[in-house]
Amino acid sequence: MPLVSPEVFAKQELAAVQDYSILSWRAIINIFSGPRYWADIFTQMDSIGVGSMPIVVLTGFFTGCVLALQSATSLQAFGSVSLTGNLVALSMVKELGPVLTGLMVSGRNASGMASELGSMKVTEQIDAMRALGTDPIRKLVTPRLYATVFMLFFLTIVANAVGIAGGALVSVGMLGLNASSYFHNSYRALAYGDVVQGLTKPLFSGFIIATVGCYFGMNTKGGTQGVGRATTQAVVVSSVFIIIVDFIVSRAMIGIFGK
């Protein structure tokens, strides 16, 4: 990478933030005016939502399993192994479910969006689309944005559910806990604020995954090498953003709900 002066670097970064903001804003407001590409939205929902099910289920399930295993070891020291259900449910719903689902979907779909749009950019297909009278943000970015936000919400619920189920399997099968007591404790542990917190996060993560993936894709330069670079950057930036925004949302929710 060529070295540039701090002034040029700052200008470049500021311009990138500006471009990202404009792209995101246009992607959001496009849904409020025609033409709307519903078929593309449903195709993306299938590709992003249904396509991500296996990795989300596997990640959620084994996270629940390992959480039960690890927390039981610590709880045993206090003679509170029966509270494993509480710990698994709270950790999954408030934190691990939304964050891990976001990261997994980011790895799969932010990269997919960046490479697909990046390839279209370097082969002039984006320009061809504009030349044929179609707004590429409306046709390509808006469907991906709404499909990701919508589907990530449900994927997170699936991850939470299989995570708690995984925890139950370990608790009952390996730790010898009572299944009824596990589920009862899990249910009792969750308050309204916990569920709201857990289900607010995927809305932000979905937005980050789609806009960051599409931003790097639409701004790809430099042929196939550029596509590779855009893909890597999309995954790295969206993953870091997801974790930063997770912290901000958690703090805001604690402020609102007091826990």
Add this chain to the structure above:
Amino acid sequence: MTSSNVERNGQDPGAGEVIVSFEDVSIRFDEKLVLQNVSFTVQRGETRIILGPAGGGKSVLMKLTNGLLRPDSGKIHVFGEDITTMSERDLFKMRKRVGMVFQESALFDSLSVEENVAYRLNEERVPEDEAHTKVVEALQFVELEQAISKYPSELSGGMRRRVSIARAIISSPDLILYDSPTAGLDPITSTTIVDLVIKQRDVSHTTALLITHRMQDAFLLAMNRFDAQTGKVERIPNGGIDDSTRFLVLNEGRVVFDGTTLELVHSTDPWLRDYLA
């Protein structure tokens, strides 16, 4: 050499409406000045061939004409409207009257040939049957109707270029932009593509801008015509030259020639003579 001392032809073919006009247009990418004070006009029905060495700003000029890029300075008028200050929404309306053939065809990989050619019609919600009929007609024009259900990855480079031409002409545009339609093709396939351009020019008399690196393609265009009776492209008799074909030569972002075929051939400019040789 600036636009003021460019060789110019006194007569404008057709002497009609100006379809494209560039006035002192400049654009730079990063620190590199790609086009510098470029001025020229294209009249209705004219085929303007843009020649020049690689990296001279020809493709950038084509994208500027379609509003895909905006100049740093100067004015560009297309169909009499200033597109340099036009909103993206108005540019989409303007582009409905323009067909563009990209250098590497730029066909949509995920769509079949039929869907690619019908793309614009599908966007305009044209009924399926009507769109299919038009696609077949456009593919017949480029002699590729047998490839209607294929995907771009199954086509050769020349076939992709022909599909790209079909996609550009399907809505009978008032202006066609050909960005190096023969680049990277073998001589026989190149001649097929040039024949299609000649056919389109002589059948519908559409205004066109065409970039080429191949001098023989340029002269084929200038010295041949399409015979509707025989359905073939043939040499204009008695060494005749097509009146509607004019040339623009760019070098390092500047216009070095703007005129007719005869003026180009008889130019005394040493750089131009060297380039043509």
